[in-house]
Amino acid sequence: MRSPAEYFTGTATAHSWAPGRVNLLGEHTDYNDGFMLPIATPQRTDVMLGPSDDGRFHLYSATLDERCDFAPHDRAPPGFGRYIEGCIRLLEQRGVTVPPLRIYVHSNLALGTGLSSSAALEVATLRALNELLKLNLDGVSIARIAQQAEIQYAGVNCGIMDQMAASLADSEHMLFLDARSLDTRLLPLPANTEVLVVDSGVARTLAASKYNERRAECEQAAHMLGVPSLRDVTRLEDVEALPSPLRERARHVVTENMRVMEACGEISAGRFGQLMNESHASLRDDYEVSIAALDTLTEALRAHPAVLGARLTGAGFGGACVALCRHGLADDAGQFAVQRVNAAGGSASVLIPPPRTKRGTI
CATH class of the missing domain: 3.30.230.10 (Ribosomal Protein S5; domain 2)
Known part of the structure; x- marks a missing residue:
C-alpha cells in the first residue's frame, strides 16, 4: 500500500x-x-x-x-x-x-x-x-x-x-x-440508545444481486396500481389485488413507509426497536432480500437483553445488520451476537460499537 x-x-x-x-x-x-x-x-x-x-x-x-x-x-x-x-x-x-x-x-x-x-x-x-x-x-x-x-x-x-x-x-x-x-x-436517536452494526461475514455485490430486478418489480406494481410510484399507495388493502410476487413487493414498500413515518413521531425506544424487527421480517418474507446468515444474526442480536430491535441494513443478499441498543451496552451486545453466530460456524464481526467511535484517518 x-x-x-x-x-x-x-x-x-x-x-x-x-x-x-x-x-x-x-x-x-x-x-x-x-x-x-x-x-x-x-x-x-x-x-x-x-x-x-x-x-x-x-x-x-x-x-x-x-x-x-x-x-x-x-x-x-x-x-x-x-x-x-x-x-x-x-x-x-x-x-x-x-x-x-x-x-x-x-x-x-x-x-x-x-x-x-x-x-x-x-x-x-x-x-x-x-x-x-x-x-x-x-x-x-x-x-x-x-x-x-x-x-x-x-x-x-x-x-x-x-x-x-x-x-x-x-x-x-x-x-x-x-x-x-x-x-x-x-x-435525535430514541432516548438512551445507541447503534450497533455487525457484519454477517457474507459479502454481497450489489450490481450482481437482484436489486435491479426488485426495482423493476416495484415499477410494474405501481403501473398496475395506476400511481406514479409505490409511495403514492396509502391503503395497504390496495396492494392485495396484485399478483404475486408484485403483491409482496408492494406490501413491503407501503408498510416500510408507514414504519418510517411512525418512527419520526414521539414513540418509545422499545417501539422503535419493534419497528426494526417488523422491517426485517418484511424484507425477509415480502421483499425476499434476506439470506440465512442475516436472519441468524438478527436472531442472535435480539437474544441479548440490551437489543431493542435488529434488522438487515442495505440492499440485502449479505452484508451487515443494524441493531438499536440500550445506551452503553452496544459493544456487549455485539460481542454476544458474534460469539453466538461464530460458535455455529459463522464469520460475523462487529463494525460499529456506537456511532460516536472516533473516525479513522489516513
Whole structure:
C-alpha cells in the first residue's frame, strides 16, 4: 500500500471525505419515492487530488492496493475507477473542465457489508473536485450527481438515499429523507440508545444481486396500481389485488413507509426497536432480500437483553445488520451476537460499537 507522500510528486492540492451510512428504517423505499432514516457511520472514505504530469488520469486505491489509468476521453477500466470516472464525466456534462489528475483513495469502510462504500467514494470525490475547481456545489447537488455516477457508470440503478446520507448525514442523528422532494431533517436517536452494526461475514455485490430486478418489480406494481410510484399507495388493502410476487413487493414498500413515518413521531425506544424487527421480517418474507446468515444474526442480536430491535441494513443478499441498543451496552451486545453466530460456524464481526467511535484517518 502506497502512502499519499509516495503517490503524489508534491502535495495533494485538494482533500475531502465522506462517511458511509447505516439505514435504521426505510429499506428499498428510496427508488419508490418513499421515506427513510439513515445515519452516517464513523468510518469514512478520503479522496486526495493532485496534478497529473502526463495528461492522463491516474487513480490509486490504498484500500484495495489497486490502480487504474485512463486518457481524458477514454473509459476507466472496470472496478473502483468507474465510480470516480462517473463523477468526472457528469461534471464535464455540466460544462466543467476537469484537468487530468492523480487521485488517491483511502477508506476504512468495510467493503461489501451494506454500509454504502460506493456512495462515500462518489461523494468524497465530488467534494474534492468541488474544492479543487471551486464549483460551489451544495450537498443535494453533490448527492444527485453521485447517484447518476453510480447509475450511468457503475450500472447500479440505485435510489438517492445512500448519496444523500453520505452528503448530508452525521453519526449522531438520524437523517429523515423524503426521496421525492429531497426534504431532509436531522432527528435525535430514541432516548438512551445507541447503534450497533455487525457484519454477517457474507459479502454481497450489489450490481450482481437482484436489486435491479426488485426495482423493476416495484415499477410494474405501481403501473398496475395506476400511481406514479409505490409511495403514492396509502391503503395497504390496495396492494392485495396484485399478483404475486408484485403483491409482496408492494406490501413491503407501503408498510416500510408507514414504519418510517411512525418512527419520526414521539414513540418509545422499545417501539422503535419493534419497528426494526417488523422491517426485517418484511424484507425477509415480502421483499425476499434476506439470506440465512442475516436472519441468524438478527436472531442472535435480539437474544441479548440490551437489543431493542435488529434488522438487515442495505440492499440485502449479505452484508451487515443494524441493531438499536440500550445506551452503553452496544459493544456487549455485539460481542454476544458474534460469539453466538461464530460458535455455529459463522464469520460475523462487529463494525460499529456506537456511532460516536472516533473516525479513522489516513
